[in-house]
Amino acid sequence: MYKMKIRSKNNYNEYLMLILLITLASFFRLWQIDSESLRLDEAQSIWQASHTFTFIKTHMVQNVHLPLHNSILHIWQKYFGTSESSVRLMSAIPGILTVVVFYFLAKEVLIKPKYAFFATFLAAVSPFWVWYSREIRMYTLLTLVTVCSYLFFIRFIKRMNTFDAILYFVANAVGVYTHYFFLLVIAVQVIFLLFFWHKNLTPQSKAAFHKVLYALMSIGAFLYIVLLPWLHLFYLEHNSQSGTFAPNLARPNGFNVFLSLFEFTFGYQPEGVTTALLALWPLVTLLSFIFLIKRPKPHLPFMSLVIIGAIIPVIGPFLVSVFVKPIYLTRYLITATPFYLLLISWFLLNLGKKARAIIIPLYFVLIGFSLFNQFESSEVPTKENYRGAAVFVSKNATPRDVVVLSPPYTLYPIYYYYTGLAKVRTLPLWTMEPGPIPHIQDATLEQDFTRIKANHQRVFLVATLNLEDSQKAKDYLDSNYKKLASYQFSKFIWVYVYQVGYPAKDTYIVTSVP
Amino acid sequence: MSIKEHTPVIHNRYSVSRLLILFYGFVVLVYTMWWLNITNAGNPVLYVLLLLGEIYHVWQALGYVYTIWNQQDVPKQSIEHYYPVDIFITVCGEPVEVVEKTLKAVFAMDYPNKQVYILNDGRGRNAPGWQDVDNLALRYGATPITREKNVGAKAGNINNALRQTTSPFVAIFDADHAPEPDFLTETMGFFKDDNLALVQTPQYYENKDQNFLTRSAWEQQELFFGPICRGKNRVNATFWCGTNAVVRRKTLEQIGGVPENNIAEDFLGSLFFHQHGWKTLYVPKVLAKGLAPHDLGNYINQQYRWARGSLEVIFKYNPLFKKGLTWAQKLQYLYSSGYYLNGIIILIDALIPLFALTFNVLPVKAGTQNYMIYFFPFIFLTIYILLLSTNFQITFNAIQLSMSSFFVFCMAVLSTILGRKVSFKVTSKSQEGGNFLKLVIPHLVYVGLSVIAIAIGINRNGFVPSVITNSSWALFNIFFFWGFIRVAYPWATIPARVAYFISEQAYSYFRSKVPQVDQAASEVYVQDENQIEE
Known part of the structure; x- marks a missing residue:
């Protein structure tokens, strides 16, 4: 009876702590959730989700992503609308749930509840997780299914429970339709089982290990069946030579790995802060000395899973990017972050x-x-104030002007916010038709621009300077037309105003300054 | 409790995957190539200095992985013939009770054919109570061999004893190293190999848990008597460590006795053994227990002695030019004695950020990105391999203490080059009080200079990346030098001392302000005294 009392008191404290942490996590994820403009990728997701399921499927198979997230978003938008706060809530909810599930994962790995609370606190305030919980993309859903997958994986191999096996299967089924990089989570689990877990086994538990292995192989087979329709579509699409929307990524170097770890830890920071914090690297060396040396060998049974789970989803894509094809982007590596935080x-x-x-x-x-x-x-x-730029051109561009976007795919956020009367064109010309997005060609640039400017007096060039073609478009206009003004809306987003035709007196001056 | 019950680690061999070592070799190569790319050079002088430092680090790192590449087990050999063994206990002023403990342990050794000698140099040193050691020897049935003059120090003491004894094997123990009963049964079996000159066993510190210093000193020993010594067996490069060893008399005679002209007579003696084609063997079993230096003064003296002796081998008996040694042996001797050059390298590495901050000059033009790409994998793998090879036994404290010893090693280099003797004398008073602040003046000066340099750097350039990085390096070094500073003074007693000082001052103040109370108190006291007399 006394023991039961202690237990219920402990449970009460545990729930209380968990509620506090959920409140904290919710605050950071929901507070002024619509304060920032939609980013390009977010606007693209909203645009895709506003179409039919068939369109989403067809569009996504040409893209680098899977269809589940945008399909859910499609339903969400139907019921809750497309306002910034509404759509972002669909990311914030899995973001908050991740913190809850992460607590149980931390408890399985770190054993002591107080350690699990500490880890969960770090998760609740993790700038990287907070960032993606406030962005309508698939990354929080991916993190949630990653944490679920690891949790049910550990629980299943510990307890051989059918319920855990079902949940593990469900988490993985959702995961494989959320992001291709989820396959790395499964790879980590396979590597752990084959190369690490069996080392801990006693002769008695070896039979149980084989049972676990067979059960997991069966789950793997089911997962394959679940993914088969998509693989079939993917195969057909990539054999048809119709082109993809896949972004052209730069080949990473070793520094990108450190930058990713920095972003996992501190989120996205202004360049000055990033440089200053990275300049502290000798102290990081010192910490790595302490980390490696001032401790006994890790004896927690799942510590090797934690270590490889934090390493493989980073190093794997890095090596593929270096030796095969660039696929390295920090946000794709988010499946490494749960174990990174645990470490x-x-x-x-x-x-x-x-x-x-x-x-x-x-x-x-x-x-x-x-x-x-x-x-x-x-x-x-990483902040992209398309809202500011779109509102600005909406107010200041008249029907005698033309708004030019470069690169063309910045149409998505501008369409979301733009309410002006001036025509909107892209440079190079593009109208969201299916197929690959065109790039500026030196040979046709002048011809394209002549068509765009037609009889207009001014061009409002909305440029995103860190993206392909934008600088080229700006340079062309700078060298051929008179620049009347330039306005910065975020680190890389600028609006440049050029005079391209005979001016009317009243259109010289921009009426509203951001 | 037997020492074997709580020191099993040194017995075991923890191999590092050769694949990992090869990968490490590749990382080292990439790192070296980056350093050798002179387009990175900033200020040429600082660049060259830093480059030398990095070449040294790479040499030591490669030397280490070469040593641990293939660590061999040493299966026990049964004794076929119980050869007579002379057991030498070298004494030079140690307390009688310490010697007695060793003597007891020596007599408890399970070996039938042994003769025990106490080599008492206390007389020559005029150590108080040196006669007590002779009396002790006689009481236990050992033979005291006492010299009037300590010619040739420990080496001379052993040579003197060799002249007066005859057994074909000699087991040598320092006065504070007590052997286990099976010391000789575990070691003598190997001498069935007629080419074997020496069997060395680890120096285990019984007092390792006494304080930070003894613990860290033992961790350093664990690294040396762990993977390093086991690795040296592979290329027949094990050297004599002065105590806890058995030596074949014939080999000592062949090299003209223990070399008396070097502080590290054991190290040099081993080199001569190898030159004459003899084999040496390290048996990784703790078979004797000794004492670690328990305070900074003793630790520094020990480190200085080892450093000076090893460096003399480089400067006076450079193994590269010694005939009779294999290349592997030459490299091993050079690698081991070269370790003590790290004082100079640490000093250079520590001063460069201060130069950079003060004079706004940078040794390397490369930015943080490049350091991260090339340096991090190198340092991370270096530490990781170190850990793997010691089964995660080595701790940060051991490395902190090694780096803190930089100035001792610098002094050893200087004194070796100049042929001067340097001693770190510590007065008995300071020893009693545990005040070794004199010995950490270089470290404290570095802290002061760092503060000034950081202030100058920030004042001139603000918080720009180069200032932040160089300040971080300065803090990095201070953190490592803290190893000595923390044991140089009983810092924990400062609050109590300050409190005592304040209370003393307060008492004096109030006493001067309220003399009447004092007077009244005295009167009461006098009255009481009178009452007692009555």
Whole structure:
């Protein structure tokens, strides 16, 4: 009876702590969720989701992503509309749920509840997770299914429970239709089972291990069946030579790996802050000395899973990018972050007393600063203020002007926000027709632009300078026309106003300045 | 409790995957190529200095992985013939109780054919109570061999004893190293190989848990007597470590006795053994227990002695030019003695960020990106391989202490080159008080200079990346130098001392302000005294 009382008291405390952490996570994910403009990718998702399921399927198979997220978004938009806060809520909810499931995963791995709470606290305030919970893309859903997959995987191999096996299958089925990189999560689990887990087995538990292996192989077979229709479509599409919407990524170097780890830790920061924090690398070396040396060999049974789960989803795509084809983008690597956060927690909690007293508060200060900066700074390079640019051109461009977007696919966010009377064209010309998006050709640039400007007086060029073609378009206009004004809306988004025809007196001056 | 019950780690061999070592070799190669690309050079002088440092690091790193490439097990050999063994206990002023403990352990050794000698140099040193050691020897049935003058220090002491004894094998123990009962039964069996000159066993520190210093010193020993010594067996490059070893008398006679003109007589003696084609063997079993230096003064003296002796081998007996040694042996001797050059390298590495901050010059033009690409994999793998090879036994403290010893090693280099003797004398008073601040003056000066340099850097350039990185390096070095600073003074007592000082001052102040109370108190006291007398 006494034991039961203690247990219920412990449960009560556990739930209370969890509620506090959920509240904290919800605050960071929901507070002023619509304060930032939609980013290009978000606007593209909303646009795709506003079409039929068949369109989504066809469009996604040409893209680098899978259809599940946008299909759910399609239904969501039907019932809740397409306002920024509404669509982003669809990311925030899995973002908050991830924190809850992460607690149970942390408890399975780190064993001690207080360690699990600490790790969950880091997850709740993780700037990287917060960023993606406020963006209507598939990354929080991907993180949620990753955490679920690992949780049910561990529970299943520990307990051989059918319920866990079913949940594991469901998580993986959702995962394989959410993002291709989810396959790395399954790869991590396979590697763990084959190369690490069997080392811990006693002769008695070896028979059980074989049972686990057969059960997981069956689940794998079912997953393959589930994914088969998509694989078939994918095969047909990529054999048809009709082209893809896949972005052209740069080949990464070793520094990108460190940059990814930096972003996993501190989220997205202005370049100055990133440079300053990276300049502290000798201290990171010192920490790695302490991390590697001032501790006993990790004896937690799932620590090897944590380590390979934090490494393979980063190093795998990196190696493929270096030796085969560039596929490396930090956000694609988000499946590494649950275990990365667990590793950080484990490291911080296993420091010596004195080191802990210094390093943990310092870490919290840095995270707090990063979170604040990520919210507040307009210099964060991943912030894309298309809203500001679209509102500006809506107010200032008259029907005698033309709005030109470069690169062409920035049409998505501008269409979302634009309410002006001036015509909107892209350079090079593109009208969202299926097939690959065209690039500026030197030979046809002048001809294209002559068609665009026609009899207009001014051109409002909305340029996203970190994207292909934008700089080229700007350079062309700079060298051929008179620039009347330029306005910056975020790190890379500019509006340039050029005089391209005879001016009417009243159109010289831009009436509203951002 | 037997020491074997709580020190099993050194017995085991923890191999590092050769694939990992090869990959590490590739990483080292890439890192070296990057450094050798002179287009990276900033200030030429600083660049060259830093480059030398990096070449040194790479040499030591490659030397280490070469050593641990194939660590061999040493199966026990049964004894076919119980050869007579002379057991030498070298004494030079150690307390009688320490010697007695060793003596007891020596007599408890399970070996029938042994003769025990106490080589007492206490007399020559005029150590108080040196006669007690002779009396102790006689009481236990050992033979004291006492010299009037300590010519040739420990080597001379052993040579003197060799002249007065005859057994074909000699087991040598320092006064504070007590052997286990099976010491000789575990080691003598190997001498069935007629070409074997020496069997060396680990120096285990019984007092390793006494304090930070003893613990860290033991961790350093674990690395040396772990993968390094096991690896040296492969190329027949094990060297004599002065104590806990058995030596074939004939080999010592062949090299003209233990070399007396070097502080590290054991190290040099081994080199001569190998030159004459003899084999040496390391048996990775803890068969004797000794004492680690328990305070900074003793630790520094020990490190200086080892450094000076090893460096003399480089500068005076360079193994590269010694005939009779194989290339593997030459490399091993050079690698081991070269370790003590790291004081100079650490000093260079520590001063460069201060130069950069103060004078706004950079040794390398490359940005953070390049350092991360090339340096991180190198340092990370270096530490990881170190850990794997010691089964995660080595701790940060051991490395901190090694780096803190930089100035001792620098002094050893200087004194070797100049042929001067340097001693780190610590007065008995300071030892009692545990105050070794004098010995950490270089470290404290570095802290002060760092603060000034960081202030200058920030004042001139603001928080630009180069200032942040160089300041971080300075902090990095301070963190490592903290290893010595923390044990140089009983810092924990400062609050109590300050509190005591304040209370003393307060007492004096109030006493001067309220003399009447004091007077009254005295009167009461006098009255009480009178009452007692009555």
